[in-house]
Amino acid sequence: MTQARKPRPPPGSRLTVGEITDLFRRLRAANPHPTTELEYTTPFELLVAVVLSAQATDVGVNKATRKLFPVANTPAAILALGEDGLKRYINTIGLYNAKAANLIALCRQLLERHGGEVPRTREALEALPGVGRKTANVVLNTAFGEPTIAVDTHIFRVANRTGLAPGKTVRAVEDTLMRVVPEDFKRDAHHWLILHGRYICKARKPDCQHCPIRDLCRWPEKNHPGEQTRAA
Incomplete structure (x- = not known):
């Protein structure tokens, strides 16, 4: 039967x-321990990688940051590169001109308002240039362990x-x-x-x-x- x-x-x-x-x-x-496929070692590196990942693949972002982060992986170091210097590292990523401008402004704001540290609140993150709700959710979840969901x-x-x-x-x-x-x-x-x-x-x-x-x-x-x- x-x-x-x-x-x-x-x-x-x-x-x-x-x-x-x-x-x-x-x-x-x-998958008991899932995590992002973006490569990073600090909250700031993650923030940069997520900003770069808009309309780009994680694979493409990782290729760029593997060259960028050994040279500049702090707000002060990226700010020292300048916009044109930063572009040389990220020009393989889509929309790199706008992303370079946003990252320079973001680094300046981190230094001026947050002592060079990545803020841990949604409001402060979303106030950064190039950071929207989705990026803020990723950082809050992945870097700081908050139960947020970035759609x-x-x-x-x-x-x-x-x-x-x-x-x-x-x-x-x-x-x-x-x-x-x-x-x-x-x-x-x-x-x-x-x-x-x-x-x-x-x-x-x-x-x-x-x-x-x-x-x-x-x-x-x-x-x-x-x-x-x-x-x-």
Whole structure:
């Protein structure tokens, strides 16, 4: 006698509280200690790397900072390079002209207002040139251990596809995630969701066959065993 097949959850619905807990348990089991793929050793290096990462890949940023940080990895040292000097290290990154200008202004403000240290509050971080809410969330979470969630394109996609935290805007998704993610998982949720979106729940060719949360996912376009993968 064959066992009855478990019904698939309805497409487009939200995950239940129990399913959300199960989702993060599985992501934690697969990667117990997630972290950013940006290379850094200090909060300031992380801040610089995150500013540079806007509309750029972590791989591309790391290639640039491997050359920059041995030469200049403090606000004073980068300020001493000057805008043109800084550009020589980051000119392989998209929007490097604007990013160089922002980083010089950021370093000057850190020295003038914060004693050269990266501030630990959202308000102070968002007041820095080139730093928005997403960058502030990354720094607060990764450098200082705050339970913040920075919603980038990967997290926005995963949250909407799976039914974890559907929302039409980045801020709406962030607010929902902060409400529904259990406290035990909130510290690392940012990294788990980014990595899942980067390597499994990809935009064009999601790897549903190897997805650890496929049975929970509410995305109507997801494929099941034996089905061909369809792009988003």
